[in-house]
Amino acid sequence: MSKSERCPICGAPTVPAERPFCSDRCRHVDLHRWLTEGYRLPAQEDESEQPDPEQ
Template identity: 60%
Template sequence: MSPKFASCPICGQPSQMKTRPFCSDRCRDRDLLQWLGDGYRVPGAGVTEDAQKSSDYGVDSDPD
């Protein structure tokens, strides 16, 4: 008996062992592009530009 896999999260076709959980390289690449292009986001409060700079460089935003 072969293992049963879930359907592809992009197109709904049966997933393949080689590209699991996707059905093909095409669907896997589409998912990657969604992540790289900010297509998937977690809802929440936005980050101000000053807060982003200070967290990126580990410095305070107040240069006293």
């Protein structure tokens, strides 16, 4: 049974070694996309609220 998967990047048939992509290039494209999307997310705000006891 050979189920033909398709590369989510370019739509070409995937290669077992590069699943779920068809090539190393598409793998990098997807990774780049993922990273780009990730950078849009707001960074975790490291605000440690320490109420001033002097006030």
